[in-house]
Amino acid sequence: MLNVAIVGAGIIGGNHADAIVRHPRLRVAALVDAVPSVAEALAARLDPAPMVCSTLADALSSTGIDLVAVCTPSGLHVEAAEETLRAGTHLLVEKPLDVSLPKARAFAKVAAEAEARGLVCSVVSQxxxxxxxxxxxxxxxxxxxxxxxxxxxxxxxxxxxxxxxxxxxxxxxxxxxxxxxxxxxxxxxxxxxxxxxxxxxxxxxxxxxxxxxxxxxxxxxxxxxxxxxxxxxxxxxxxxxxxxxxxxxxxxxxxxxxxxxxxxxxxxxxxxxxxxxxxxxxxxxxxxxxxxxxxAPDGFVVGHLRQYQDIVEAIDDGRPPGVRVADGLLALALVRAVYVSATLGRPVDFEQVLDGVHDDVEPSVEEMV
Missing domain, CATH: 3.30.360.10 (Dihydrodipicolinate Reductase; domain 2)
Incomplete structure (x- = not known):
């Protein structure tokens, strides 16, 4: 069995929990949320009930956490992901990788180093x-x-x-x-x-x-x-x-x-x-x-379950997962390129966006309400 800690016990965290409990090799061992009542509500519908923690550090300090699933608001993804990798634990981050391309770019280097050490690092793209x-x-x-x-x-x-x-x-x-x-x-x-x-x-x-x-x-x-x-x-x-x-x-x-x-x-x-x-x-x-x-009425759960199966196989086989952090970085860069182009009102070079040439562009949105 692989013990999973879910960080963020909201709607998406609950969907991850539903997928995990259907996998024969996975168990929800810990739920982490800054609002204890949210984590406790999710824990109450799981059997066996997982440990409830207010911080990721508390969950990682317990014995036997093999995989962390980061399901926090998008702007908090990288911080939890970095903490997970520092602890030597396998990682799955919900999409998008983060809201900030510079932060995601820096994290991709951290993830590549973690992969070289044998850790599985993946981004949700079910x-x-x-x-x-x-x-x-x-x-x-x-x-x-x-x-x-x-x-x-x-x-x-x-x-x-x-x-x-x-x-x-x-x-x-x-x-x-x-x-x-x-x-x-x-x-x-x-x-x-x-x-x-x-x-x-x-x-x-x-x-x-x-x-x-x-x-x-x-x-x-x-x-x-x-x-x-x-x-x-x-x-x-x-x-x-x-x-x-x-x-x-x-x-x-x-x-x-x-x-x-x-x-x-x-x-x-x-x-x-x-x-x-x-x-x-x-x-x-x-x-x-x-x-x-x-x-199937549970199709949303099935999609995540398929990705969890890929992660389990990657851990077992010592191979990269089907979706790597580098893939998540490219997806985020393409989203950012759309926002940069819309703000500047002209075409933009994707590689320049990926490399940080337009990091200082503050996105603007045309108001049509």
Whole structure:
């Protein structure tokens, strides 16, 4: 058994706990939260009940913590992550890696050193383990779609004003690190990177169109050019009532693939002459992963469970996890590039953003309320 300490016992921490208790090799050994009643409420629904601590140091001082899952507000991720690695403990950090690219950049170096010492360091990107994305990524890697040429990625979600009013840190640059793109859309950003590779240039606009009392955007639109030559359109909003499923279209010189609501809707590759797209689609993933099949009500937990399985295997095998801190850094840098471009009103070079050339740019959001 591997003993897990969850730092941050809110909604996301509870989701991690639900995933952990379903894994035969994992046990929630400690819950850490600055508000004891929050941790105690989560502990009460777990069996056996874990230890409740007010600080991560208290949890790490106990014997036998093998893995720490950091589920605090985004602006507090790096501090808890560094403390975990200093203690010689394996690490999983919720997305995004942090709200600050400079902090995340510095932490990536710390994580690389920890990996060299044999620690597993990962960032939550549970959708990388969705069967549909895994199948399409494999097809891309095998060259079945030919040279990738374009993609359209959209997250038309809806969040009530009450969502942002529910906690002081929501909708702030300091703790949320951004709005619809940084908080919700970063999963789509990560999937773009997994399929299309490294970005080269970003040109974006952001706006606040339907929410009040927030600093950040509830709408972001960007065009992204990738090193392989592909062009992509990225759209992320929490202002699309009633909220629609995410959609990712990928096109290449020899075929296309469409993921809708994290399931496979369409796949065609010209390397199978005479086989129509519906047959190719059905052959690529299990029936329950095809778009239109009923989704499990606990799908959100299942996604995290898949990533926890990868982490357990990485610890057992002494290999890097499927999603590393370096991957989380690239996703955060792409989000930051969108904000920098929108603020400056011009295209920006991705590598310059990643390297810190634009670290002094304070993001601004067009007001359209």
């Amino acid at each position: 959708h990388r383990f969705d069967p549909a994305l895994v199948a399409v990524q494999r097809a891309v890697r095998e060259g079945r779609l030919g040279r990738l040429t374009s993609a359209v990625v959209s997250m038309p979600w809806w969040r009530e004003q009450a969502y942002y009013d529910s906690a002081d840190w929501r909708g702030t640059w300091a703790f949320d690190g951004g709005g619809a793109l940084a908080n919700q859309g970063i999963h789509l950003v990560d999937q773009m990177l997994a399929l299309l590779g490294r970005p080269v240039e970003v040109y974006a606009r952001t706006a606040r169109v339907s929410h009040e009392r927030i600093e950040v955007e509830d709408l972001a639109v960007a065009t992204v050019r990738f090193a392989g030559g592909a062009l992509a359109v990225l759209h992320a909003t929490t202002s699309a009532p009633p909220g629609l499923p995410v959609r990712l279209q990928l096109h290449g010189t020899h075929g296309s693939a469409v993921l809708h609501d994290d399931q496979l809707e369409y796949f065609f590759a010209a390397d199978r002459p005479g086989v129509a797209a519906p047959a190719q689609t059905r052959a690529l993933v299990p029936a329950e992963e095809l778009f239109g099949a009923p989704k």
